[in-house]
Amino acid sequence: MNVPQEEIHGRWRRVREEMADAGVDVLVTGASAQMEFRGALRYLANYVLPVFEEYLVLPLTGAVALFTHDAAGADYAARYGATDEVRIVPGHEYNSDPGRCVAEYVRSFGPGRVGLAGQAGLSANFYLSLLRHLGGVAPVDFTPRMNRVRRVQSPLEIRLSEAAVRLNEETFRHYLQFVGPGRRELDAIAAASRFAAEAGAEELYWMAASGPLPRLAYLADARQRGHVWCGGDYHTIVLEHSAEGGYFGETTHLISLGDPDPRYVRAFAAVGEAQRAAAARIRPGATVGELADAAEAVLIERGYARPRGAGEPPAAIGHGQGADVWEFPRIVSGDATPIEPGMRFNIHPLAVLEDGARITSCDCHIATQDGSRRLSTLPYEIAVV
Structure with a gap:
């Protein structure tokens, strides 16, 4: 079943309300293919995470972007997902520097406070790469607030x-x-x-x-x-x-x-x-x-x-x-x-x-x-x- 766009947009709205309350300008999340963590991408993008770790950026204002591992994932997201943009992590960077392209998109929104949700489902490899390309400024932990949004079902x-x-x-x-x-x-x-x-x-x-x-x-x-x-x-x-x-x-x-x-x-x-x-x-x-x-x-x-x-x-x-x-x-x-x-x-x-x-x-x-x-x-x- 494709979750309707208006339902996904309602979820974005609730998350953005929490972001505004926390003073977070851009939120980064994502997951690897673990049954207790990958739901973040289904919840925010109606995207079924198949195997590889993939990421999503949700700004307080601006386009929500999904970063997939490959063209197959990008094609699926374009057909059935619910984001504003779909990008592919460059193949030569996926293992060595997966956070570079995500950080580049985050920085495109200008200086501001970055939040990170779902750390337990993300690799240290991604986190350290993201941190490096954000200039060493650690994102704030947005996971408790994300959990608060998700635990009350529509x-x-x-x-x-x-x-x-x-x-x-x-x-x-x-x-x-x-x-x-x-x-x-x-x-x-x-x-x-x-x-x-x-x-x-x-x-x-x-x-x-x-x-x-x-x-x-x-x-x-x-x-x-x-x-x-x-x-x-x-x-x-x-x-x-x-x-x-x-x-x-x-x-x-x-x-x-x-x-x-x-x-x-x-x-x-x-x-x-x-x-x-x-x-x-x-x-x-x-x-x-x-x-x-x-x-x-x-x-x-x-x-x-x-x-x-x-x-x-x-x-x-x-x-x-x-x-x-x-x-x-x-x-x-x-x-x-x-x-x-x-x-x-x-x-x-x-x-x-x-x-x-x-x-x-x-x-x-x-x-x-x-x-x-x-x-x-x-x-x-x-x-x-």
């Missing part, structure tokens, strides 16, 4: 989030028909991946783990194991595929091949109770940390977590999501970020059992004017096949 973004969660859940339901004794885990993932692609998924991200204990594992682990299911197995599956407009959804669930152990049924129910307790705290004026505190209190009371010791850092129980698979806010105790309508929350607390089982699921919500709306529709119970 009405269109909320619809895209709804569609992404729906696609992941539909893929999960399709996946279940390939799960059973004698069947191969990787074959089920392959079949469901085709379903997701045909349903409009852009990027596919799976986690999968099977065996006598519920746990989480990366897909690379599943490829090494080549697991064939048998009765009594437990299977934890994570789907975080992107759909229309590049927006991600998340479905995390536990599947039992046969009747599940009552201990795991109770633990999964406690996770659902913790999710509902967290969701009940989503309202304007509350803080993100209150969600984590509510979920953690349930798990401690039910015996699946222990109180933190003095100085022990809290664990996150979820995060935001949008054009990146992981976005702020990080749902963690002590986070004072105020909740606003339009904020997205993926809530996935973890229950840990004495036998080593680790049980979780994901519940997606969007903050509203008076509370929250649940985007997920799966029941708060283990799926039994």
